[in-house]
Amino acid sequence: MDTVVNQTENQFFSSKKNVSETKGKFFIGITQLAVILIIAILFIILGIIVYQGRTKFSWEFISSFPTNGMTEGGIFPALIGTFILVIVMSIAAVPFGTITALYLTEYAGENSKFAAAVRFSVRTLAVVPSIIFGLFGLGFFIQFIGAGADTVLNDGQLRWGQPNILWASLTMSLLTLPVIIVSVEEALKTIPREMREASLALGATKWQTIRKVILPESVSGIMTGTILAVSRGAGEVAPILFTGAAYYLATLPGSLSDQFMNLGYHIYIMSTQSSDVEKTMPIQFATTLVLLILTLSLNVVAVIIRARIRRKAK
């Protein structure tokens, strides 16, 4: 009698176990498939770009001007333009973002409604489509501030009221601001409360504490944010479309009021508006390769720095 009961129980349990095991295996399979798919897509994209761009990709390609109606030559001005863009953008966005993050973590109370509103705004800003930033830049920076400045400073002569590096960089900085704010905030949060208390207990003011303890400790966080913002800014095209990117320039930009060439924009026009799209295909792929290397390596650096911060926080 006993053995019979035991047997049925065993069967009952084993059959149930089988069901859950199969289910488990099924889901593990799906997740593995998804991972493989993503990696595969990445490698296919990278593979095509590297394969197609390899013939053109060289030091000469990077360091020379485009020639012959942009069907030959290099991408030097686009690369330089991109650099100038991200540098000016960082100069504007990093201090602004850092200060905002400092306000949110150090000054705003835990229950501050204003801080909650700021956080909500930052999050919203992060999901606004980039073309909207472009349009905003055109309307606000160029037509409102730029044109206004021209009226006041240049007697209506056109100088700032047109697309240029400054407005494009500022527009881009608005786009990347959330990245910086979030990164710095995260870094600030990893600084233990004891560190702040130690400083305050020694009779330091809040500002002294921030300047001498908090900021030095969050440098790597600020760096991560900057690098991520730069890699984002280097790849975006939409915000600079109306605010400063040029189709072709024979010279490098000389001042902030000049227009500039840009890698992303260069790829865009080469593949849509070139006189001979087929012929310039290798140039397009090589340019894409340069852009990818740029953004990927920046991201890797950011990941490394971030991992270091996390390790330190433990």
Add this chain to the structure above:
Amino acid sequence: MKDIKIKVNDLSLYYGEKKALNEITMEIPANKVTALIGPSGCGKSTFLRCINRMNDLIPNVSIKGEMLVEGIDIYNKNVDVVNIRKKIGMVFQKSNPFPKSIYENIAYGPRINGIKDKTQLDEIVETSLRQAAIWDELKDRLDDSALGLSGGQQQRLCIGRTLAVSPDIILMDEPASALDPISTSKIEELIHQLKEQYTIIIVTHNMQQAARTSDQTAFFYMGNLIEMGKTNSIFTNPVQKQTEDYITGRFG
């Protein structure tokens, strides 16, 4: 008559609506070690943090009553909290050196007080580390990171850092709770030496530590000050039954 350093009159503290300290009245003598003991959540640490207004950092805290340090109510609106904290140093439960060099850790306080002269700073660093009984161990590695020190050394460094701003009063929040017995006894011996110059108030979970180190002991329970008196009499003949139950381990 003994010299009273801190006089507390009917001090109550609220976290929002919740009363965490209930009309505490006590006198803390100068140049003595006063231990605050009691079970977790009894309010002893909260009370300690009232003395240098560290509770200011916590939102929704409100305080009633007086905390007179040398006759001045530190919760008076005209009193600058920064000056209070320079006069009343604090050593924390978890040793918290700055991620800077040993030298910079000690020099931090003097620097924010505007001392820039290198020789003067050198002098302060040496005297503070000597007072913290750690100079001999560290004098050859002042430029090393403070984070590389052992837990006990870090804690003594933190004590030295507190001494560097030359406070009158030193608050210690379970300063040895994370340390091994040897480091603990070093800290305890240090406390004993420091009381000649400073008034020390120490919060500890460890009753034996309170017994060993302090001259006065105050027993807190559920936000109330149950009993305060000479450590010797608290530990040999407490007046209140609750105190007796607590120190004999028959609590609850």
Add this chain to the structure above:
Amino acid sequence: MTSHFEIELEKLKGIIEKIGQLAESQVSESVKILLQEPGVAEEKIIKKTESKIDKLDVKIDEICQSIFALQQPVASDLRFIMSAMQISNEIERIGDLSLSIVKKAKNIKEKHDLIVKFSVGDITKQVELITAKTNNYFLTRQESTIGEIFVLSKEIKNKSEGTIHEIINEMKTNSKAVVSGTNLIIVLKHLERISEHCTNIAEYVYFMVNAKIIKHDKIDDILPRE
């Protein structure tokens, strides 16, 4: 670096040394009074020393209590404090007995003759010796001393019992001698007790040093075999 706890222990040790010396001199003073004609001044000294001993005894108790309550002594420190309390207790008893000897001695008539007759002087010499040795044992902790103390104590006991027997015989034949004889017996018993307290102290010192409780053991078990 000597910790403040060690300083406190040293202080306690000093007080015990002092009370030990007081007891030693107390014994020899009272023996002097016993053997010679008592002078008032000397009895005063005895009483003064007695109150000193009592005060120190209380002080030792207080220090020990506070060390127990505040310092949680362990190992050799613990044994030292435990012994200190007991030793001071024994010493205080020795002081009491010395005072009592002086009082009883007053009631002995023709004391000089009796003392010579029963050679009490031999016993008192040995009692003085044993107190000195006990003091020495505490100070030097020399282990051979404890054997000497036990041997002395046994000799004192035997001698005193023999003498008491003789005194009783004397009292049986000479009824005039009863009062003096009884008092002399009490004095002898006191001297015997003093030597027993000395062996007790020696036992506590032994416990303090060797962490071994030897109360109630036979002497031969403790003494190193030859």
